[in-house]
Amino acid sequence: NAGVTQTPKFQVLKTGQSMTLQCAQDMNHEYMSWYRQDPGMGLRLIHYSVGAGITDQGEVPNGYNVSRSTTEDFPLRLLSAAPSQTSVYFCASSSRVANYGYTFGSGTRLTVV
Amino acid sequence: AQSVTQLGSHVSVSEGALVLLRCNYSSSVPPYLFWYVQYPNQGLQLLLKYTTGATLVKGINGFEAEFKKSETSFHLTKPSAHMSDAAEYFCAVTSGNTPLVFGKGTRLSVIA
Numbered sequence: 001n002a003g004v005t006q007t008p009k010f011q012v013l014k015t016g017q018s019m020t021l022q023c024a025q026d027m028n029h030e031y032m033s034w035y036r037q038d039p040g041m042g043l044r045l046i047h048y049s050v051g052a053g054i055t056d057q058g059e060v061p062n063g064y065n066v067s068r069s070t071t072e073d074f075p076l077r078l079l080s081a082a083p084s085q086t087s088v089y090f091c092a093s094s095s096r097v098a099n100y101g102y103t104f105g106s107g108t109r110l111t112v113v
Numbered sequence: 114a115q116s117v118t119q120l121g122s123h124v125s126v127s128e129g130a131l132v133l134l135r136c137n138y139s140s141s142v143p144p145y146l147f148w149y150v151q152y153p154n155q156g157l158q159l160l161l162k163y164t165t166g167a168t169l170v171k172g173i174n175g176f177e178a179e180f181k182k183s184e185t186s187f188h189l190t191k192p193s194a195h196m197s198d199a200a201e202y203f204c205a206v207t208s209g210n211t212p213l214v215f216g217k218g219t220r221l222s223v224i225a
Contacts (some may be wrong), residue, residue, distance in 0.1 A: 033212050040122065042203060042217035043157075050210060058212060090156065092213070099164045100145045102205075102213050104157040 002026050006091050006105035013081040013112045021076040021108050023091030031094040032074040033102070036060065036087040043090065049074055081112045115140045115206050119216035127224050132176075132191040134219050136204030139185065146187040147205045147213070148178055157203065163187065174198070199223045 007022045025032065030051045035043040045058030047066040055066050063085060065077040074093075078085060088109050092102040120135040138144055148160040161172025168180040174197075178189045187204060204216045 031210075031212075035215075040217065043215040045212050045214070048212040092157075094213070096209065099162065100207050100209050100213075101147065101159055101162050103159075104149075106156045 004091055004093055004103050004105040006089075006108050008108060009106065011108060011110050013078070013110065015081060015083060015112060017081050019078050019081070021078070021089055021091075021110075023074045023076065023105060024072050025074075025091075025093040025103070026072065027093060027095070027098075027103065028071060029093035029095040029098070029103075030071070031100070031102075032068065033058070033092050033094075034064070034066065034074070034076045035090045035092065036085075037090060037107075038087050046076065046089075078110075083112045086110060086112045115144070115208065115211065115214045117204050117206050117214055117216035119202075119204050119219050121219055122217065123220045123222065125222040125224060126194045128196055129193050132189070132194045132198065132221065134189040134202050134204075134221065136178075136187045136189065136216060137185055138187060138204070138206045140206055140208060142208045144206045145209060146178075146180060147207075148172065148176070148187075148189050149203045149205065150174075151201045151203065151218075153200075160189070160202070194221075194223045196223050196225065 004025045033048040034046040049055045049068040091105040094102040116139045146163040149157040163180045
């Protein structure tokens with residue numbers, strides 16, 4: 001049981017480049033979320049999904065896209081990377097059966113130069 | 114909308130002393146409350162959670178928290194701090210079918 005798997009663990013991008021951060025869970029969780037973590041800011045919600053085919057914006061969605069074509073996968077796309085998107089990104093999943101306790105991936109450390 | 118306030122961005126205690134990390138929440142519906150711990154350069158690990166029922170919740174590593182509805186609080190405590198407890202701690206709230214909302218975190222330092 002792998003839980004929540006994020007790839008890559010580290011990434012350096014040039015300003016303007018695009019990329020996709022991958023997130024997969026094998027727990028059949030209906031809820032999935034993407035957060036970014038910046039010093040002193042806690043974890044801020046980027047996008048979330050309550051099930052396959054359903055996504056919604058969080059607190060800081062600008063510059064990011066998501067899709068949820070399957071229950072297992074929830075990729076985060078950076079459309080045109082900016083230095084302000086330098087951060088640590090976490091994917092998490094949860095379910096009603098698990099009393100909404102979220103399981104987190106190990107994170108992706110992204111640097112935009 | 115739900116929100117979480119963690120009082121004190123940095124708390125320092127002596128080894129063996131009581132640990133008290135404060136969390137207040139805002140929610141218009143019955144909340145589910147969580148404490149997570151993050152060690153340096155690692156992901157988030159669930160310490161404990163309150164869903165329904167008993168208001169005193171015990172978690173891993175000797176931590177516990179008490180849900181006080183009248184005070185809208187969910188403070189985290191541990192009777193005796195250990196050096197290995199040094200980490201960042203996050204309080205979070207959800208109503209169930211809404212995303213988890215986090216506080217800004219409290220960094221705990223333990224002094225020998």
